[in-house]
Amino acid sequence: MSRQLVTGDVLCPPVVEENSIIVAAASPDITTGTPDGDGRFLSDFYAFNYLLRGLGSSQTWLTAVDPRKLLDNYGPFYHGNPFRDRKEVLSHDLLNKGELTRPTLVRHNHMVAEFLREVKTKSEQAASQNAPLLLLVFCHGLEGYSLILDSYDVKRGPSIAQVRAVLHPLCRVTLYSTACFSGGWVAKPIGKQSGPRDGMQAAAAPEITSSSWLASSTSGSFSGSIFATATIEALTSASTPLVERTAGKAPATTADGDTQPESSLQPSNPTAEQTHTYDAFCHSILDICQARVTRHSMSEDFTFSVNDDQWEGSGTGRTAVPLGSFEQRWNALPIRSYMAGDVTGLTRTGGGSSSQVITDQMTESMVRNSVKTMAELFLQTCPGDWTRGYGPRSQGILRRYIEGREDPDEVTDVGAMIAFRWELGLLADRMIARRGLAAPGDSTCILLNIEDWMITNEARISNFSARWRMVTQHLFKHGFAPEPTPAQGPPFGRFLRFVTAAVVGAGLSETTTMSVAQALVEDMEQAKEFHRTQAMANATVRERARIWISSIGERVGRSFRG
Known part of the structure; x- marks a missing residue:
């Protein structure tokens, strides 16, 4: 029996057995795949490509843009939080050294049909060989439980129902997809015997859609x-x-019911x-x-x-030990150190220039856990609050922290306090x-x-x-x-x-x-x-x-x- 992944949010690479069959697809083309746009999906695509190189019995990687064309237009692609050091996952050096599995180029308007065709073929092969099938999909999701594999036509899908429809009934399959509201990934079994709520992207799953609008x-x-x-x-x-x-x-009820x-x-x-x-x-x-x-x-x-x-350890075969082979390979990648200029142009919400600036600065400070900077920034917000209600007390907590004279009896965690209010x-x-x-x-x-x-x-x-x-x-x-x-x-x-x-x-x-x-x-x-x-x-x-x-x-x- 395959060690199947538990449905849930994940940060670890997937389980790949000796006979696993892998099919992966990414939606961006040369226009939409900019580093400050949907290029993050391509970074994921090549990060997994690099980590899984040589594993399983076969791998198919579908993309709408030649990696060398990407490099000529945008330079190397990096994986990780832009406010921290990142790994270089796509470069001429990695391609020339054969560290990446060569992808199959597919026109964006053919991507949906080609992905479904590949899934159908490989699921039949997996069923005949009693091998697990691993699907990796890097794209946006749509309410209605669709993957958006054609960046120019959000209605084309495919839907999870369409994916499930082409699967061989005896195929054991797991979908790894981008968790749009978290920055990680979601792993879910989506075989035909799985429940109707399985196999959705984090941004599109029924258990998420009820509150996905809360995502910042x-x-x-x-x-x-x-x-x-x-x-x-x-x-x-x-x-x-x-x-x-x-x-x-x-x-129990009150007097007024x-x-x-x-x-x-x-x-x-x-x-x-x-x-x-x-x-x-x-x-x-x-x-x-x-x-x-x-x-x-x-x-x-x-x-x-x-x-x-x-993970449920007994169900996946994984224990608390590090995934050493993956870790060693990942650590071998070149690092791009964080620089302030890296975040220029990233899209952020805001009600104007001042809102934009403070939002960018607070976001960076939170990601880097710079609590003192968070406190200094937050004191520039909430006009009119600092002299009324709990304002004076809150202001005192922040100022004492900034000045390094915290009250030893104070139970407030300043970082948690600011995050609560900001959120x-x-x-x-x-x-x-x-x-x-x-x-x-x-x-x-x-x-x-x-x-x-x-x-x-x-x-x-x-x-x-x-x-x-x-x-x-x-x-x-x-x-x-x-x-x-x-x-x-x-x-x-x-x-x-x-x-x-x-x-x-x-x-x-x-x-x-x-x-x-x-x-x-x-x-x-x-x-x-x-x-x-x-x-x-x-x-x-x-x-x-x-x-x-x-x-x-x-x-x-x-x-x-x-």
Whole structure:
């Protein structure tokens, strides 16, 4: 039986057996494959080509552009995060030394048909030889679960259903595809006996589409860390799906009929064991919320230990040992050291030149983990906030860190505090755009002077104060704003106020205004549910949940046993 990959996000190279058959395809041509455009797909394409050189029984690499033509037009191609040192994966030297498998050139408008033909032929060969088939696809994805292998026609696909349709029914096949919102890759079995949810790109999979709009086009991904508190509360409350409970027990309600917040299952005076197991469980959730979608964006590189991936050791045959042969080959590649000029021209979001500059600088600082620079930059944002509410306290935490005189009793992690606020700002921008709302003051959440905006618009919008209060109360009542963990610092009220400004500023009727507010509440709940689901699906979270639940004398839910 083949050691088949577990469905999930990965950074390690794939399992390749002696008789494995490999088919790979990349969509960019000479026009779309620029280093600051879709050339990242070509970097992936040649990185895998280099690593897998000589492995398996046969390899086919389909591309729409001659590699030497790429080099003549753009120079060497590099793999990795542009804010860090990168590996040179396509160069004349690598080609001349035979370090890369020669690709097959296919016109962009023939790529879909040629890929499907190759998959059909190779799957029949794999089935007859009882060999695993590995598909590697480097391109954009489209909602509707399609790969975009023709850069000039997004509707041509192929869809995953089309790929599955040409597969031999006895072929064991795994798809490695670009994880568009993470910078890593996704590995999924897509044979005809696989479930209908298998085999999608990260950006197009059903389990991702519900929240893919949360992805930040600024950093290429969106962190789940802002949902850590909500996820922990949901999975440790009296109604957690992790615990088997007596049927028919209705949730508690308040006098006006609203569902009452549920208390945690953790005892108020826990034993040492209960404290330890609860903390371990919460930390495992936090790790997933922080890492599920974003960890790849910080590295955008290969790692060579299965500890970095979502493997089930017994199912894949992989253990915690490094993948030595891959690592040695990877380390032999030339390195291009990071230089500030490397990021010139990279596309970033922003509401103007000042927004563009601070976004670029903050993104670079986060990637390089330059917390002091992050703090200095963040103090230039959030106009009007630093003298009201939690502003003075937050400002004090940042200034003390910058000046090197941190309070030893301060529990706030400055890096986590800034990331939480930055990500909430990006989330606010994305949420209002998704609902077709104009950005208040034509600004981003993180840069709008909300007090000035309110003064300007109070006379323009009828019943402004009443509308503001109504929307704010509705969002607050339904727990709309994600709450920070203790390490993420004081609450960040700007998120709720900016979204309220967008809803009220639209000048809609009262009924429509509240409908939009409710739609935003539902969007947020959908995002929270996504992170809860991802946490519960993680093997480490489930195991630590079982240990904690047993320590408090509860019975683990049936679906979480074993």
